[in-house]
Amino acid sequence: MKPSLSRRDFLKTGSALVISFSLAPELAFGQAKPAPLPGSLGTNRMLDSWLRVDADGSVTLFTGKIELGQGIGTALTQIAADELDVDLKRIRIVHGDTALTPNEGQTAGSQSVENSGTAVRFACAEARDILVNAAAARLGVAASALSVSDGTCTAGGKSIAYWDLVADANLKREASAKIKPKSASEHKWVGKSVLRRDIPKKMTGGAAYVQDVRLPGMVFGRVVRPPSPGAQLVSFDEAAVKRMPGVIAVVRDGSFLGVAAEREEQAIRARELLKKSARWNESASLPPSGDGLYEHLMKSRSADSVVSEKTSASAAAPAKTLNATYTRPFQAHGSIGPSCAVAQWREGKLTVWTHSQGVFPLRGDLAKAFAIEPANIHCIHAESAGCYGHNGADDVALDAALVARATGGRPVKLQWMRDDEFQWEPYGSAMVMKLSGGLDAQGNVVGWTHEVWTHPHNNRPGALDGVNLLASWHLEKPSKAPTPADPPLPTGGGERNSIPLYDFPNQKVVKHFLPEMTMRTSALRTLGGYSNVFALESFIDELALAAGADPVEFRLRHLRDPRAKAVIEAAAQRAGWQPNAKGDGAHGRGFAFSKYKNLACYVAMVADVEVDRASGKVRVTRAVAAVDAGQIVNPDGVVNQIEGGIIQSASWTLLEAVRYDRTRVTTRSWADYPIIHFGDVPQVEVVLLDRPEERFLGVGEGSQGPAAAAIANAIAHATGKRLRALPFTPERVKQALV
């Protein structure tokens, strides 16, 4: 991969409609707040920050959202092609570049189509209007008389193309969002399973990833991390490492230790020798594991808040009350490719090629760590292996930049080794969910409480105080870690999806936020959503069982939202759900439902499991999901996300927990962190309920929570035993069956 176009190349004047990149107009003091604009247009208000049209017949989209294999680049071009009336092939797209694209924060939370897609849609609709009016003026016809086909505007035998109008049409203006985007019936590309534009190069060895960036004079870096959190570097044999072939620099700053070498394998060997000779002061800082972890969490200092409360004076008193406690361990993102970055310093300015999910927040934290102006740092996104949230992507960017300070301007490509990633990526928080529910004499839920204990789920770069980059805390002059915080409601972090969508007359949801992390935690796909839905939807089944009701009927009876009911009915129908069917001791099926974040896509699921009673091994044999994601841009893209989410969740649910003792994380390789293999992958069917006149609802994290609960419910259905502690390993299952 060659370095992407420079800002100067992109901003060359003369041949483009956009002659300079403009930021949102600064507001004079005392001026009124700007009018709200849809999606990310609200924070990036200029049309030319979203697209440009060039005289060479190309259209370039700029998005702050990055491609991480979810297909966002393809979906955005589908939206743009429809609004602009140009062919998909004309559209180029630039993702996440601090010199070129809008700042859309993080690519996270299943919000890219919702936020960036909405902005692109309105920006392109307005750009088309400007271009068509310019064409009308040139041709001397009414704009309404023009028809547009692949950018060529035609009326009465005369025509002119967008690319011939670069001098006439000015996109350097604030969006008004007054031009109504097309209706679904006018769409040519939206709603079609267009093949993803990023896949062909990935299947043929094209330069597709940050690992494929190669620059002149580039050298290779590695880090030597402390053996445990909080360990201090006492000594190491620098001289021996410096004598090794190819070694260019050994960088030590406090407890940060890194190395650069001419060749990659030389850097790896140097890392090994450094590890061998390094002496560290370690302390036992990690929490207990096993059941002790959850007792520990519930006893930790917490900031408590009521997430939701509802009372009804008229509801009956419960005739029966159930209580249950569910747990989830620390879990890893486990990217197949360890985190990687390329960094280069030139005349005090830093350029970083990074797979960060947020190049602007990363730039801000790098600027703080190096005490330089953000304007002196250029972060350019390049893909890596799927991250599923906040893995080592940002941290490795700082590592590479630290090592690159010692290479005399030569760029450094630094990739973490497998054990770096497993031991130092921020984990998804361990959590405890304690639920209680009351049933009236008719078997309806009249009371519900949900308490959740959780560490923070969003320790990404970009916090107001401090720096959220690993190495910055290990330097001789360390940065302060920011005050741990969770995203606020309505999306929430640890409390995400803890508020039932069911209509219960009395309900109370309480969050016990545990800011003192004994393990570093941050965003893992769904944040708290996976475990809250696991608990909530398991508990609904427990209540249904106590009420003698069928799980599907029981859910429907407590729901009012017609879209929720529709996905539940669709999943039950496709799976051939038999009300009140009995499990046979080894085979069972479970149901679950959620609306991600209570405001994104609706997913209902049926899971079939097979339990080997002798070994305790659970296999999910089939999963059926029904999804309502509002208007669907790319149906196959939605299916891919939903089915991937189900299978990944099956892996989390049946297998995954980070291992550690009181001092060290002992998960170092895939042998210590097994994930699902081909032989255990369920067959998956996805039913899409397209609602073309509804707004987009994000899908990337819609199926993980329901999948966990459906599996738990299926095991209970098969065996009569309720499992409440994730993951459902053979040992746990066997124990439960005794």
Add this chain to the structure above:
Amino acid sequence: MTTITVNGRQHEVAASPDTPLLYVLRNDLELNGPKFGCGLAQCGACTVLIDGKAARSCSVPVSAAAKSPITTLEGLGTIDKLHPLQRAFIEEQACQCGYCSNGMIMAAKALLDGNPRPSEGEIKQALNEHLCRCASHNRIVRAVQRAAKEMA
């Protein structure tokens, strides 16, 4: 100096003999197909064919590969002239991030070379020690079946 034959061409490489083949392919030959995933032969992202057999290039010293023809993803086909497996992976949209795809395609190539009409179970078995974290497994199996059909 070690001489290796990759995708039908001979290369002299100035790496020490114990260098894992992966780094020679990626850094000396600038091939992007094989990926670093674990360095422990656990995940399969670095898979290449050595003498027609699937091998984990992160754990094979370059000297051990010097006597045999090596094929990488780039040796199967190009964007303009796709191998049926590459075409099938594109048609089936058989990835999300695509980082594991190299290993999947190379292992499938080795499988199909020896067993042109594998059953679903045989495909899963052949790929079982290849990790995919985005969970595109079912699409990958469909892609291999599609390629097998095309090649038959």
